[in-house]
Amino acid sequence: MESRHRLLVHGARQVVQVVANGQQVLKGAAMRQLAEVTAGPAGGVSIVVNSNGRIADIGLDSVVTSKYGGATFDRTINARGMCVLPGLVDGHTHPVWAGDRVHEFAMKLAGATYMEVHEAGGGINFTVRHTREASEEELYTSLCARLNTMIKSGTTLVECKSGYGLNVETELKMLRVIERARRDMPIDISATFCGAHSVPEGATAAQATDDVIDVQLPAVGRLMDSGQLRVDNIDVFCERGVFDVAQTQRILAAGAAVGLAANFHGEELSRLGSAEMGATLGARAISHLEEVSDDGVAAMARQGTIAVVLPTTAYVLGLRPPPVRAMIAADVAVALGSDFNPNAHCVSMPLVMNLACVLLKMCMQEALAAATINAAASLGRADTQGSLEVGKYGDLVLIEADSWEHLIYQMGGHENLIKYTVKEGVVIHEARECVSSMNAGVVAETSWI
Ligand SMILES: N=CN[C@@H](CCC(=O)O)C(=O)O
Ligand SMILES: [Zn+2]
Numbered sequence: 001m002e003s004r005h006r007l008l009v010h011g012a013r014q015v016v017q018v019v020a021n022g023q024q025v026l027k028g029a030a031m032r033q034l035a036e037v038t039a040g041p042a043g044g045v046s047i048v049v050n051s052n053g054r055i056a057d058i059g060l061d062s063v064v065t066s067k068y069g070g071a072t073f074d075r076t077i078n079a080r081g082m083c084v085l086p087g088l089v090d091g092h093t094h095p096v097w098a099g100d101r102v103h104e105f106a107m108k109l110a111g112a113t114y115m116e117v118h119e120a121g122g123g124i125n126f127t128v129r130h131t132r133e134a135s136e137e138e139l140y141t142s143l144c145a146r147l148n149t150m151i152k153s154g155t156t157l158v159e160c161k162s163g164y165g166l167n168v169e170t171e172l173k174m175l176r177v178i179e180r181a182r183r184d185m186p187i188d189i190s191a192t193f194c195g196a197h198s199v200p201e202g203a204t205a206a207q208a209t210d211d212v213i214d215v216q217l218p219a220v221g222r223l224m225d226s227g228q229l230r231v232d233n234i235d236v237f238c239e240r241g242v243f244d245v246a247q248t249q250r251i252l253a254a255g256a257a258v259g260l261a262a263n264f265h266g267e268e269l270s271r272l273g274s275a276e277m278g279a280t281l282g283a284r285a286i287s288h289l290e291e292v293s294d295d296g297v298a299a300m301a302r303q304g305t306i307a308v309v310l311p312t313t314a315y316v317l318g319l320r321p322p323p324v325r326a327m328i329a330a331d332v333a334v335a336l337g338s339d340f341n342p343n344a345h346c347v348s349m350p351l352v353m354n355l356a357c358v359l360l361k362m363c364m365q366e367a368l369a370a371a372t373i374n375a376a377a378s379l380g381r382a383d384t385q386g387s388l389e390v391g392k393y394g395d396l397v398l399i400e401a402d403s404w405e406h407l408i409y410q411m412g413g414h415e416n417l418i419k420y421t422v423k424e425g426v427v428i429h430e431a432r433e434c435v436s437s438m439n440a441g442v443v444a445e446t447s448w449i
Pocket of ligand 2: 092093094265339341
């Protein structure tokens with residue numbers, strides 16, 4: 001075959017496709033049965049990514065070599081000793097903010113609850129004050145640094161929320177920052193308008209609901225119509241003391257009317273019935289769900305609403321974890337997100353998968369399905385991302401290990417495990433070995449391309 005392609009990966013021990021027959025989401029026992037191609041005695045496994053960044057072939061080296069004999073590749077990676085997985089998908093983040101909350105971490109370690117901190121003017125409203133004051137440039141620079149760290153941890157698609165503005169100027173500023181990063185950075189972004197992340201100081205929840213629906217959302221819609229912003233989802237923090245179920249429903253319905261997918265925070269600290277409401281409304285996804293009821297799980301299963309669970313929150317706040325085993329048993333598709341925000345300062349999906357296994361009692365196959373195909377489905381992107389199949393994006397993570405499970409087993413130190421992150425056939429992160437001048441030994445060093 002005489003043609004030019006973007007990437008050839010060959011010699012891999014294992015390629016974990018996750019799904020191999022076009023499945024767009026995994027539920028129940030299927031979350032444990034992942035598609036893999038394993039090296040044989042005659043050689044490893046190859047992947048070819050074409051000049052459009054789409055996977056053209058996956059197969060044993062011998063088969064691929066014979067098919068692509070006359071082809072040229074912009075880049076070739078010898079993946080001997082490596083396992084290849086799909087680029088990871090982070091289904092829930094709040095990555096645009098200024099001012100950290102390390103002081104609140106200390107308060108929480110001393111016994112304060114999340115809502116006690118919030119009601120005392122801290123929490124989200126602390127971040128809102130700092131984010132309103134920050135320049136667009138400052139927010140853009142810190143967002144890009146955070147996205148780079150995600151890329152280094154294997155993420156190739158991430159959901160990014162606004163929500164630390166709570167007024168039209170700052171919500172639009174955040175969405176513009178996300179849009180700029182979406183255009184500039186080599187990572188895919190699903191953008192979420194979250195003007196109803198908290199009730200701004202000095203307003204009631206009813207006033208804030210009206211402001212989101214009558215002022216913020218129309219302004220977002222105008223910028224979407226003029227092509228200045230791409231926004232995919234709408235989010236609300238539905239919680240006792242924040243937005244109630246009826247207010248949440250109004251905001252999500254208004255978002256749906258301008259083409260945004262409902263993907264919201266529900267049943268985190270209190271059981272309000274938002275899972276039932278979200279399922280009835282046709283929400284694509286609901287996040288958190290620590291307090292979801294059996295009826296809520298059943299409603300989500302009936303409507304195909306995806307549960308985006310966030311183990312970092314349960315970990316950092318000492319919450320009862322969401323009932324993931326009951327969700328999987330009921331055929332609710334479970335996805336994972338890092339929930340990166342100033343309360344849960346984690347951008348690493350490998351660590352999130354580890355926490356999902358230990359705290360949420362998921363097995364490693366389920367955690368990987370949740371951090372790939374199901375997280376992609378929670379963002380409406382499972383047609384292009386979340387698995388390694390011919391025609392899908394060539395978004396890959398290559399780890400140097402005997403088996404793919406090391407990505408989850410290892411708690412941190414992933415800079416020594418993840419050798420490459422690849423986006424649409426282009427290497428966007430490569431771990432390099434160099435000689436340390438301190439001890440003249442070989443140490444791992446990372447670089448971004
Ligand atoms: N619970 C609401 N939103 C975030 C926390 C945001 C914050 O504390 O700044 C979450 O998903 O955990
Ligand atoms: Zn959140």
